[in-house]
Amino acid sequence: MHSKLKGKRLVAFDLDGTLIDSVPDLAVAVQKTLEDQRLAVPQEAHVRDWVGNGAPVLVERALTWALNESPSEEMQAGCYRGFLDHYANAPNRLTQLYPGAAEVLSMLKDAGLTLVLITNKPEDFIAPILEHFGLASYFDLCLGGDSLARKKPDPLPLLHAAEHFSVSAGACAMVGDSRHDIAAGKAAGFTTFGLPYGYNHGEPISDSHPDVLLDSLNDLISSTTGFSTTGTA
Numbered sequence: 760m761h762s763k764l765k766g767k768r769l770v771a772f773d774l775d776g777t778l779i780d781s782v783p784d785l786a787v788a789v790q791k792t793l794e795d796q797r798l799a800v801p802q803e804a805h806v807r808d809w810v811g812n813g814a815p816v817l818v819e820r821a822l823t824w825a826l827n828e829s830p831s832e833e834m835q836a837g838c839y840r841g842f843l844d845h846y847a848n849a850p851n852r853l854t855q856l857y858p859g860a861a862e863v864l865s866m867l868k869d870a871g872l873t874l875v876l877i878t879n880k881p882e883d884f885i886a887p888i889l890e891h892f893g894l895a896s897y898f899d900l901c902l903g904g905d906s907l908a909r910k911k912p913d914p915l916p917l918l919h920a921a922e923h924f925s926v927s928a929g930a931c932a933m934v935g936d937s938r939h940d941i942a943a944g945k946a947a948g949f950t951t952f953g954l955p956y957g958y959n960h961g962e963p964i965s966d967s968h969p970d971v972l973l974d975s976l977n978d979l980i981s982s983t984t985g986f987s988t989t990g991t992a
């Protein structure tokens with residue numbers, strides 16, 4: 760196990776861009792939403808840079824791009840509903856698990872760590888996606904962008920998880936692909952692990968100065984030495 764995880768008792772994982780490459784399905788839902796309005800349709804690469812602050816902001820960024828100005832409240836609300844319908848129809852058609860995701864979750868769970876999912880994605884989408892990929896049973900708690908009053912980069916969901924399981928922040932870690940994960944983790948007092956392959960608004964994750972910069976999820980398990988079924992290795 761990565762030396763910084765030894766003795767840690769709670770690990771929070773981000774979802775989009777960390778465990779799953781979900782942009783292909785998100786992009787289709789965004790494209791269909793804009794098509795419905797007979798607006799210009801963005802490429803998947805655009806959508807990749809717009810993900811990270813939750814679905815309402817994703818839709819707002821897409822509309823601002825297509826209209827060249829901020830959408831009216833009415834248009835934003837209508838398109839947000841349209842996006843939710845399109846994404847709900849096909850959240851797992853093109854989405855793929857990143858290499859090592861299931862193996863790493865399984866090993867950390869077997870080592871006795873509490874695992875939580877903290878995503879800015881709307882909560883309703885979490886269960887269908889985790890179940891589709893067989894990941895649901897690894898998580899002791901899942902929080903979406905609309906589960907609490909504030910989402911990442913606010914530390915609230917991280918602090919909520921730590922408090923829920925009575926784990927001190929110093930014994931918690933946050934693993935994610937975006938500056939919002941790292942900012943939330945630092946503000947919560949968690950050890951932060953940054954992944955370079957996800958969605959970070961086109962910026963390198965190293966700019967956010969995570970405590971540990973990983974190449975891949977597999978690097979969380981640098982070796983099986985030190986693994987313990989009691990979680991205190």
Ligand SMILES: O=C(O)COP(=O)(O)O
Nearest residue numbers: 774775811812813878879
């Ligand atoms: O929905 C988003 O904007 C991003 O979700 P994430 O927090 O799982 O990366």
Ligand SMILES: [Mg+2]
Nearest residue numbers: 773775776936
């Ligand atoms: Mg992410």
